[in-house]
Amino acid sequence: MRLTQLLAAAAALKVASTGFATYKEIGADRDNSGEIAYSPLTRSDTLFLYIQIIAGSDHTKIINDFKTLARNYGEQGIKAIPRVRYGSSSGEIVSEPEDADLILEDVRTWVKVFQEVEDTIVIPVIQAGFLGMWGEWHSGYFCPGKGEWETTENQDVKRAVVEALLEAGPKIAMRYPQDHEILGFEGNRQVTIHNDCIFNNGPGGDDGGTFPEEDIETWSDYLKKVASNNTYGGEPCNQAEGSGYDWSDFDNVCGANGLEAYIHEFQVSYLNPENPPELKELFNDPSRSECVDRFEEALNLYH
Numbered sequence: 336m337r338l339t340q341l342l343a344a345a346a347a348l349k350v351a352s353t354g355f356a357t358y359k360e361i362g363a364d365r366d367n368s369g370e371i372a373y374s375p376l377t378r379s380d381t382l383f384l385y386i387q388i389i390a391g392s393d394h395t396k397i398i399n400d401f402k403t404l405a406r407n408y409g410e411q412g413i414k415a416i417p418r419v420r421y422g423s424s425s426g427e428i429v430s431e432p433e434d435a436d437l438i439l440e441d442v443r444t445w446v447k448v449f450q451e452v453e454d455t456i457v458i459p460v461i462q463a464g465f466l467g468m469w470g471e472w473h474s475g476y477f478c479p480g481k482g483e484w485e486t487t488e489n490q491d492v493k494r495a496v497v498e499a500l501l502e503a504g505p506k507i508a509m510r511y512p513q514d515h516e517i518l519g520f521e522g523n524r525q526v527t528i529h530n531d532c533i534f535n536n537g538p539g540g541d542d543g544g545t546f547p548e549e550d551i552e553t554w555s556d557y558l559k560k561v562a563s564n565n566t567y568g569g570e571p572c573n574q575a576e577g578s579g580y581d582w583s584d585f586d587n588v589c590g591a592n593g594l595e596a597y598i599h600e601f602q603v604s605y606l607n608p609e610n611p612p613e614l615k616e617l618f619n620d621p622s623r624s625e626c627v628d629r630f631e632e633a634l635n636l637y638h
């Protein structure tokens with residue numbers, strides 16, 4: 336192949352569909368040797384990768400572990416969708432430190448790391464992370480509210496995190512449509528959305544606080560506008576307050592109003608099939624493989 340053709344093929348690869356993304360996490364406080372060694376994935380060529388760092392500490396070891404993982408998986412043609420979040424030195428998940436400069440310094444450190452692995456592993460999208468519990472932009476010092484229910488000071492910190500992350504190159508996915516809108520990213524296709532609580536309440540529900548209960552339609556329409564077929568994805572869940580969907584009813588999950596319909600409605604490009612545990616069971620149940628095939632084919636339609 337000529338170089339121009341090679342580059343075109345590589346560019347096509349970067350926007351190629353993603354499908355099922357396999358959950359993995361590495362942490363600053365742990366021995367990650369098992370996680371960073373390559374092992375084959377099931378029905379997946381993408382990692383759903385959490386990187387847990389400790390505020391104010393030296394990140395050299397976790398950066399090296401991430402780079403080793405990127406090499407080991409990248410050379411097998413595996414992509415990664417990373418999210419950086421904070422943990423304590425004893426390994427618990429914590430929200431961000433109460434120091435915006437420190438957070439932004441960590442963001443810039445990881446932007447550089449993501450730039451350095453550009454030729455090692457394909458990163459279709461980076462989940463914004465850094466703020467909130469699990470890096471999910473809730474229950475943190477700078478993210479007690481969403482969208483307009485947030486002080487301008489906190490909005491400025493949120494915007495600074497996203498703008499710094501954009502320097503890495505890949506698209507950035509924000510957690511909440513209201514934050515996406517208030518920060519002015521409505522017309523920016525480089526800023527998409529991820530959803531950690533798909534189907535918490537079944538079709539048309541609030542997806543565990545993703546869409547404000549009093550106005551589900553406005554915000555699911557907004558999400559579709561900015562994120563459908565724009566590397567939108569995340570994980571299904573039943574762990575949020577008000578969860579009302581029965582994931583153990585496999586006929587329903589596989590049925591006409593189940594997950595496949597959601598994938599088409601929102602043009603979802605990737606999903607972690609290991610959450611909630613009931614979905615993991617379905618995913619691994621050979622007698623349900625026809626249903627899992629349909630989910631996979633649906634995901635593969637969208638970018």
Ligand SMILES: *[C@@H]1O[C@H](CO)[C@@H](O)[C@H](O)[C@H]1NC(C)=O
Nearest residue numbers: 350563564565602636637638
């Ligand atoms: C999704 O986006 C890709 C380009 O990224 C485009 O080729 C494709 O037609 C779109 N699919 C739909 C269903 O809009």
